[in-house]
Amino acid sequence: MSTSDGGGAYHHGDLRRSLIVAAHALLRAGGVEAVTLREAARLAGVSHNAPYRHFASREALLAALATEGFRALRQALDDAGRRAEPGGRLTALGRAYLRFADADRATFRLMFGGVVEEAGHPDLAEASGAAFGALRSVVAEREPSAGAEREALRAWALVHGLAHLVADRQIDAERAEACLT
Amino acid sequence: MSTSDGGGAYHHGDLRRSLIVAAHALLRAGGVEAVTLREAARLAGVSHNAPYRHFASREALLAALATEGFRALRQALDDAGRRAEPGGRLTALGRAYLRFADADRATFRLMFGGVVEEAGHPDLAEASGAAFGALRSVVAEREPSAGAEREALRAWALVHGLAHLVADRQIDAERAEACLT
DNA sequence: ACCTGAACACCGTTCAAGT
DNA sequence: ACCTGAACACCGTTCAAGT
Numbered sequence: 001m002s003t004s005d006g007g008g009a010y011h012h013g014d015l016r017r018s019l020i021v022a023a024h025a026l027l028r029a030g031g032v033e034a035v036t037l038r039e040a041a042r043l044a045g046v047s048h049n050a051p052y053r054h055f056a057s058r059e060a061l062l063a064a065l066a067t068e069g070f071r072a073l074r075q076a077l078d079d080a081g082r083r084a085e086p087g088g089r090l091t092a093l094g095r096a097y098l099r100f101a102d103a104d105r106a107t108f109r110l111m112f113g114g115v116v117e118e119a120g121h122p123d124l125a126e127a128s129g130a131a132f133g134a135l136r137s138v139v140a141e142r143e144p145s146a147g148a149e150r151e152a153l154r155a156w157a158l159v160h161g162l163a164h165l166v167a168d169r170q171i172d173a174e175r176a177e178a179c180l181t
Numbered sequence: 182m183s184t185s186d187g188g189g190a191y192h193h194g195d196l197r198r199s200l201i202v203a204a205h206a207l208l209r210a211g212g213v214e215a216v217t218l219r220e221a222a223r224l225a226g227v228s229h230n231a232p233y234r235h236f237a238s239r240e241a242l243l244a245a246l247a248t249e250g251f252r253a254l255r256q257a258l259d260d261a262g263r264r265a266e267p268g269g270r271l272t273a274l275g276r277a278y279l280r281f282a283d284a285d286r287a288t289f290r291l292m293f294g295g296v297v298e299e300a301g302h303p304d305l306a307e308a309s310g311a312a313f314g315a316l317r318s319v320v321a322e323r324e325p326s327a328g329a330e331r332e333a334l335r336a337w338a339l340v341h342g343l344a345h346l347v348a349d350r351q352i353d354a355e356r357a358e359a360c361l362t
Numbered sequence: 363a364c365c366t367g368a369a370c371a372c373c374g375t376t377c378a379a380g381t
Numbered sequence: 382a383c384c385t386g387a388a389c390a391c392c393g394t395t396c397a398a399g400t
Contacts, residue, residue: 015364031295033214038392047366049394058393105295112349113294114286115212132351153352154360158335161342168293170313171334179335196383219373228385230375239374 016054018044020068023061027106032115035062062110063121069107070127073100077134089138094159094180097135101163102173109167135159197235199225201249204242208287213296216243243291244302250288251308254281258315270319275340275361278316282344283354290348316340 022043026035037058038048055061076096084092101108110116111128118125139152162176203224207216218239219229236242257277265273282289291297292309299306320333343357 033296036392037394046364048392049367050365052394053364109295112345114290114349115214150360153356154339157342157346157357157360158339159342160345161338161340164293164341164345165338168295175334176338179331179338217373218375227383229373230386231384233375234383 015044015046015050019051019054019061020064023065024068024107027065027110028104031106032062032110032113035065037061059116060121063116063124065107066111066116067121067124067127069104069111070124070131073097073111074127074131074134076100077131077138081134081138089141090155091180093135093138094162095177097159098163098166098173098176098180101167105167105169108163112164132156196225196227196231200232200235200242201245204246205249205288208246208291209285212287213243213291213294216246218242240297241302244297244305246288247292247297248302248305248308250285250292251305251312253285254278254292255308255312255315257281258312258319262315262319270322271336272361274316274319275343276358278340279344279347279354279357279361282348286348286350289344293345313337 019040022040023035025043026039035058037051037055040061041048041051044050051061055064076099077093080092080096081089116124118128135156136152139155140148158179162171162179165171166173166176200221203221204216206224207220216239218232218236221242222229222232225231232242236245257280258274261273261277262270297305299309316337317333320336321329340361343352343360346352347354347357
């Protein structure tokens with residue numbers, strides 16, 4: 001009801017969301033360093049100070065972006081896993097992982113760039129844990145033998161490394177996908 | 182002669198180097214966002230404007246840090262390759278790569294974080310190319326068969342992914358090294 | 363609750379000088 | 382050549398108000 005009642009007094013039914021959308025646009029366009037509270041506020045049409053009602057600091061806004069990124073990644077991994085036959089599940093998840101990195105390089109880098117530390121951002125830690133959990137469980141299901149943990153870690157690292165190389169434009173997404181077997 | 186003649190008029194025989202050292206300390210202590218020209222100048226004992234004699238912009242300073250990082254990485258890879266027997270060369274390089282990421286996480290992230298683009302920084306592009314070349318040549322020497330390119334890329338991605346996981350503190354360096362076989 | 367304007371200490375960058 | 386001080390437009394963050 002608060003979203004569409006058209007009241008004129010407050011600009012937004014959901015300023016928090018507007019700020020995240022604006023910040024995401026800034027992130028995609030110019031990387032982390034282009035994400036500023038003041039510019040996000042400008043894009044959302046509010047004063048430079050309004051964001052503090054929703055984010056305690058610039059880092060909190062960045063943490064929210066990273067959190068959304070991990071949720072989207074987890075969603076993509078889950079969808080890929082559901083659509084694949086059991087035998088091809090790991091490859092399907094790997095492809096989804098690589099496509100995520102390729103489609104939103106800036107967010108991928110924010111998620112893994114160390115600018116926001118998970119400590120002190122429980123939502124972020126939870127979202128990141130959930131995304132890794134989705135990947136790990138599928139890896140584990142394919143490697144139930146002895147030495148499974150090491151093989152699971154290798155598979156994870158391979159996908160993760162390929163994703164970084166894709167995000168850094170060192171290789172293109174197709175070559176990366178061909179490495180998944 | 183200019184380094185130690187103790188002339189009092191100019192603070193430094195090599196302000197450029199002093200600034201890089203200062204910026205590196207800032208990078209290690211607080212990540213990319215903590216690297217500012219003004220603070221580096223302060224640490225070097227010069228006015229906030231002096232750095233512009235040596236770096237055209239903040240990004241140029243960051244590019245210099247990344248360049249030094251790639252040179253150090255290349256050095257570490259070369260040393261590791263020289264010390265290893267031919268059969269264990271790839272593993273040795275992988276270990277050196279992981280140790281580099283573990284020892285200087287912030288620089289590793291700067292090198293691969295996308296904040297500085299290689300285009301427009303030829304020194305950086307050259308240093309990065311040289312480091313990758315060292316890795317690639319050893320990978321290629323171990324995989325001379327058909328499908329070699331794909332296997333080389335897999336090996337590279339594995340090491341790179343492990344290094345990122347180490348830099349992000351998702352796994353520790355020992356577990357990562359155990360994955361190199 | 364949610365928003366605003368003024369204020370403070372920072373930063374990158376430029377300019378006009380000084381030796 | 383190399384350095385300085387003043388200046389400008391930004392930014393994060395805080396404070397005192399307004400509805």
